Amino acid sequence: xxxxxxxxxxxxxxxxxxxxxxxxxxxxxxxxxxxxxxxxxxxxxxxxxxxxxxxxxxxxxxxxxxxxxxxxxxxxxxxxxxxxxxxxxxxxxxxxxxxxxxxxxxxxxxxxxxxxxxxxxxxxxxxxxxxxxxxxxxxxxxxxxxxxxxxxxxxxxxxxxxxxxxxxxxxxxxxxxxxxxxxxxxxxxxxxxxxxxxxxxxxxxxxxxxxxxxxxxxxxxxxxxxxxxxxxxxxxxxxxxxxxxxxxxxxxxxxxxxxxxxxxxxxxxxxxxxxxxxxxxxxxxxx
Numbered sequence: 001x002x003x004x005x006x007x008x009x010x011x012x013x014x015x016x017x018x019x020x021x022x023x024x025x026x027x028x029x030x031x032x033x034x035x036x037x038x039x040x041x042x043x044x045x046x047x048x049x050x051x052x053x054x055x056x057x058x059x060x061x062x063x064x065x066x067x068x069x070x071x072x073x074x075x076x077x078x079x080x081x082x083x084x085x086x087x088x089x090x091x092x093x094x095x096x097x098x099x100x101x102x103x104x105x106x107x108x109x110x111x112x113x114x115x116x117x118x119x120x121x122x123x124x125x126x127x128x129x130x131x132x133x134x135x136x137x138x139x140x141x142x143x144x145x146x147x148x149x150x151x152x153x154x155x156x157x158x159x160x161x162x163x164x165x166x167x168x169x170x171x172x173x174x175x176x177x178x179x180x181x182x183x184x185x186x187x188x189x190x191x192x193x194x195x196x197x198x199x200x201x202x203x204x205x206x207x208x209x210x211x212x213x214x215x216x217x218x219x220x221x222x223x224x225x226x227x228x229x230x231x232x233x234x235x236x237x238x239x240x241x242x243x244x245x246x247x248x249x250x251x252x253x254x255x256x257x258x259x260x261x262x263x264x265x266x267x268x269x270x271x272x273x274x275x276x277x278x279x280x281x282x283x284x285x286x287x
Contacts, residue, residue, distance in 0.1 A: 003205070004065035006030045006052060006090070007072030009039045011162050012108070012153065015198035016071060017043050023202055030061060030072065052086050055093040062097035067104040067205055070094060077253060084131035091134060095141035095148075104147045106204050107138040111152045111190065111215055111264045119220065120190075120264040122152075122213045135213070142211035149208035151201055153216045154264065155257060156191035158285045165257055166282065170231055172251060178240040179232035180258070182247050185225025187261035192218040193279025203273040214269040218277035221263035228258075230286040 003020055007013035008029030017040075020027050027045040030052075031037040037047040050057020052072050062068050070091060074083040091107060098105055112127045114120040126135045135150050142148040157164040173179040197216045204214055225239075232239035248255035269275055 001066045001205075002026045002028065002064070003067045003069060004028045004030070004048070004061040005045075005069045005071060006058070006061075007070070007108075008043075008045060009036045010071060011164075012157060012194065012197060013071035014039075014043065015194045016069060016201045017045050019198040019202045020205075021045070023206075028061060028065060030057065052090045055089065058090055058093045059097040062094045065103070067106070068094055068098065069106040069201060069205065071108050073108070081131040084133065088133055088137045091137040095138060095144070095146055098146045099141065100145035102145055102147055104149065104205055104208065105138065105141065106149050106151055106201060106208070107134055109134040109150050109152045109213075111154055111217060113260060113262055114264075117261045117263075120215075120262065122215050122266075122268040139211060147208070147210045149204045149210070150213040151204055151216060152213060153197055154190045154192040154218070156189055156282055157194055157197055157216075158191060158282050159194035159279060162194070163282070163285065165254060166227065166231070166286065168254060169227075169251075169258070170235070172254070173231050173237055174235055176250065178238050179228040179235065180240055180242050180247055180250065181225045181228040182242060182244050182255070182259040185223060185228060185241065187224050187259060188221040188263045189224055189227065189258070190217045190220055190262065190264040191222060191282040192216045192277065193285070196275075196277040196279045200269070200273070200275050203275055207273055209272070212272070214273065214275075215264060215266045216269070217264045217266040218279060219281055220265050222282060224258050226283060227286070230283050234286060
């Protein structure tokens with residue numbers, strides 16, 4: 001299968017490309033620079049010039065492929081609403097190009113934030129409090145002759161020297177001289193190893209249902225205090241409790257992420273696709 005992928009040189013996308021190529025698929029990656037073209041070629045993929053803002057390039061990529069995987073996202077948190085609008089327009093452009101073809105269109109979203117303390121499942125609706133509307137933009141095309149599948153990576157995707165949000169926390173802890181948690185640190189987060197996540201994209205491509213959401217959660221409920229302690233131990237800095245207001249001041253949006261009690265599951269996904277996470281845990285990876 002010829003697969004067109006956006007975000008192929010990113011942390012998640014590069015793992016997906018490796019998995020696709022190992023499974024025998026041909027991969028064409030969107031490249032906005034010569035550096036990206038070289039990175040794609042080094043992985044064994046073909047580069048197609050363009051960007052998420054260049055809707056014509058997205059249309060060309062989609063029309064020339066047997067399937068599309070959308071991993072791309074502009075990570076400019078200072079202009080997050082604009083990034084989300086770019087994402088929405090990119091999804092709609094690809095969806096329109098695929099309309100009536102029955103081709104697979106795998107769209108990356110994220111595990112929603114549910115009610116505090118409640119386990120978020122695949123049936124939990126994507127929250128409306130965020131500007132990001134990846135699912136809302138993609139799912140209407142499931143009724144327009146496109147096989148739309150949503151993949152929701154955990155907020156803590158880790159592996160191979162990258163720890164997602166945890167990498168940002170490591171950087172802040174190193175600069176400030178303390179690893180921070182909120183309150184008693186008993187709130188829970190979820191995580192997934194990048195290799196397990198990449199395998200889920202492949203399964204979603206080859207076996208995924210139309211209009212279905214799959215959650216990439218390898219660990220359901222990790223105490224955040226243990227994450228902070230692991231970071232503090234590795235950096236040889238103290239682990240410090242802070243009230244939420246102080247944490248928000250120091251960590252910005254990450255303060256809200258580490259303060260929420262947000263366990264999540266992937267039981268429906270594992271049963272439907274036979275996906276079994278086997279990678280290192282987040283704490284093992286930090287060690």
